[in-house]
Every structure is written in structure tokens, then in C-alpha cells.
Amino acid sequence: MAVSYEESALEQPRTSGLGRVLITVYLILALAATLRAVYQIIAKFDEAPLAYTLSLVSGLVYILATLALLKRTGGWRIVAWVALTFELAGVLIVGTLSLTLPELFAHDSVWSFFGSGYLFVPLVLPILGMIWLRRDHAASQDVNEDHDPGESLY
Secondary structure: OOOOHHHHHHHOOOOOOHHHHHHHHHHHHHHHHHHHHHHHHHHHHHHOHHHHHHHHHHHHHHHHHHHHHHHOOOHHHHHHHHHHHHHHHHHHHHHHHHHHOHHHOOOOOOOHHHHHHHOOHHHHHHHHHHHHHHHHHHHHHHHHHHOOOOOOOO
């Protein structure tokens, strides 16, 4: 069965404004965190295994969040919420532990001190992502309720 342009446009959400900026920042952070962690694990894993492993985990979560925020339809919306929630919990837990038990972290991870090494972007980004997902979902619901299936959205 052939899918018309209008049907494919309904299935793949458009991204503009804040969404584009948010996804771009996620992509940059995903690349920075992942590549830094891979280098640290290869070059000096024995110096701070916990911090470098956490940095790799955060990088992989950022990659997953970026993909889910790009897609954000069906199951991808759920994946986005899970990734953002995990990310925020990670920043809060690791941030708190790095302040209260600094001996656990021989070197900083991406989430250490609430992401201060990354200008606190890791702390703010999942919150902004959650706000955007809620607004995006509400906007798509409004469009779907107002849309006559026989007419084009464009």
C-alpha cells in the first residue's frame, strides 16, 4: 500500500524552534560525552573506572534520547520519556554523590557536580526535554482532534 505525503507527514512529527535547538544540543552533548568517555576508557580506565563508565553511560543515554526526540511517535515517545527520566535521575544522584562522597570519583564524570563541567547543561537539558515533549504531545493532540482525516494538513 502506498503512503501519501500527508499520511507520512502525520506519522513523522515536524521539529521547529525550540525542538531543533534542543535536539541539536542533545546531539552535541551525545557526541562530546561518548567520544570523551571512549577515549578515557581506552587511555586511562584504571585511573577512574566509575567516573569513566558513568560518562559512557551518559553518552549512550544522550544518543538514545536524541534518536527518541527526533522520532517521538508511538513507542519512541515512551523511549524519550524513559531516557530523559533516567538522565535526570543520573544527574541528580551522581551530582549529589560527587558532593557528599567525592572519594568515589577520582575524576569527574559528565554528571559529576550536576554537570558543572558541561556548564550545567546535563542538569537543565532533561527538564527542557520533558517540557518540550509535553508541549509537543499536546500540540499534536490538538492537530489530530481538529484534523478531518479526508483533508490535508498542508
